[in-house]
Amino acid sequence: MTDAPLSPTSTLHGSPTPSGNKSADGADMAEKGHVSPYDGEGTEASPLIVKYLENDKTNPQNWSPRTKWLITANAGVSTLCIAFGSSVYSGGLRDLVAYFKEDTVVITLGLSIYVLGFALGPLLWAPFSEQWGRRPVFICTYFLFALFALPCALAKNIETLLICRFLAGFFGSSPLTNSGGVIADLFSAQDRALAMSLFALAPFAGPVLGPIVGGFVGENVSWRWLFWILMIFAFVMWILGCMTPETYAPVLLRKRAAQLTKETGMVHRSMYDLHPMFSAPFAVKMKAALLRPFVLLFKEVIVLLFAIYAAFIYGVLYGFFGAFAIVYQQERGWSPGIGGLAFIPIGIGMVGAVLTNVYDNKRYVKKLIANGGSLPPEARLPLCCVGGAVLPVSLFWFAWATLPQVHWSCSLVASAFFGFGMVACFLSMMNYHIDAYLILAASALAANAVLRSLFGFAFPLFVRDMFEGMGTQWALTLFAFVALLLAPVPFLFYRYGAYIRRNSSFAPGHKPAAPAPAPAKAGEALERPLTREEEEAADVQQLDLAQVESRREERERERRDGTLNEEKAAEAEKRGE
Structure with missing residues (x-):
């Protein structure tokens, strides 16, 4: 793959331009009509490629630790609330059987069908978040999750309860996939381990917390309070989620590119939108996601x-x-x-x-x-x-x-x-x-x-x-x-x-390990954070993997349709495409 022709983002691969280090102030210069800090000529054929600059304060990974951990905590607790909603139901099984006069298996469906929503919802919410961002998907789906606890609390028949339980699990499942993406947006690879470990605990801590709360609630008050408590918990997390900023880099850079194009008259494009994975039509991305x-x-x-x-x-x-x-x-x-x-x-x-x-x-x-x-x-x-x-x-x-x-x-x-x-x-x-x-x-x-x-x-x-x-x-x-x-x-x-x-x-093939470096000197730190250039290179490498994958799928489709030029395909394989 290393010998393959560069993609439209080839400017990302090159050495730094003579302008020297670029900082967040460069974006301000561009907004005021001065020399752009971005590579490109500002035309449709050669747009200015918008990416995060060094020390760019709009980059979520450069936000303060306090902000990043507050957002991480909100994502984790929002996920815990979803999982809590699945098992808190178990605290009222005995009363639900008595109220609806149904078999225990039918009542247990209220627990199971909620989890079934976890299987179907993420297939939609993940590509939606890649198209419009983490925040709008969370706001819309989590509101519906909280709202569907209301008819469960007021249900007069088992059909209403089961349908609304499924819809609550379906809409509430978005944090199960998107919250992990939020953490990846906020933290570098070196800092991500603790955040991901704490987040991964949430989908399992919720089912553990649910029976504890549900048991005491079901024992002392009406089973309807199981859903009132869930609804209150969910709306609190929804309000906190509405206050959380967007973290998804492709969406943030796309908005910045549109704003700069409007203010300067020069064509700007997000570095991500020049790659097939992000620039493909939404229907194509949905098909791949499904x-x-x-x-x-x-x-x-x-x-x-x-x-x-x-x-x-x-x-x-x-x-x-x-x-x-x-x-x-x-x-x-x-x-x-x-x-x-x-x-x-x-x-x-x-x-x-x-x-x-x-x-x-x-x-x-x-x-x-x-x-x-x-x-x-x-x-x-x-x-x-x-x-x-x-x-x-x-x-x-x-x-x-x-x-x-x-x-x-x-x-x-x-x-x-x-x-x-x-x-x-x-x-x-x-x-x-x-x-x-x-x-x-x-x-x-x-x-x-x-x-x-x-x-x-x-x-x-x-x-x-x-x-x-x-x-x-x-x-x-x-x-x-x-x-x-x-x-x-x-x-x-x-x-x-x-x-x-x-x-x-x-x-993808993994390269063999490079020779071990010389042992660190006394007092020298063993670990060091990646530089901005190294992190950007890693991002571009992953994007190029996606581009190669897209080309491979296109060749497979042409092969099935009988329109593939085998000679050109063989040359592409040799180039690592």
């Missing part, structure tokens, strides 16, 4: 096996909503409120996994520097291997600690290890997908999320019948055996992942 996750799911063994693994773990978590009610309320006689507290150890285990991931990332960064700044994606998997080993052990432990003669604390300790193993696996999987698929990582993660949500939808529906038919211990033991069967998956890719990626049509 189809590519499924193409990766069924054509990429890495995506498929990890999606199955993640889906099973997520299904067990949602299955625990019914399982814990049986184990602690039905068999041990705990009240719904006290029974909800049994989820606290899972949350403690999750926090332990996040802290372990932060420590493991420091190990990864040191190894990355020692290897000249290049490591294979498989270097992300050791923590997943640990989590994969912990999961079946914790499930076997939990299964047989639920016997009546065994003290209740023993099973709660086992559930804490389950929480640790679950989040350790998810964090490591997420990083592995990003490193392995680069510009296609969003599609790979979307495939994972779709299958995961489908399992989260299905598990609560059969858990109660499964426990009644098999018995509590053997039903949980079956979960443990499946976890044991899937445990070799991260070990498989740790050992053979490089070979599998070499034979992949979608995973």
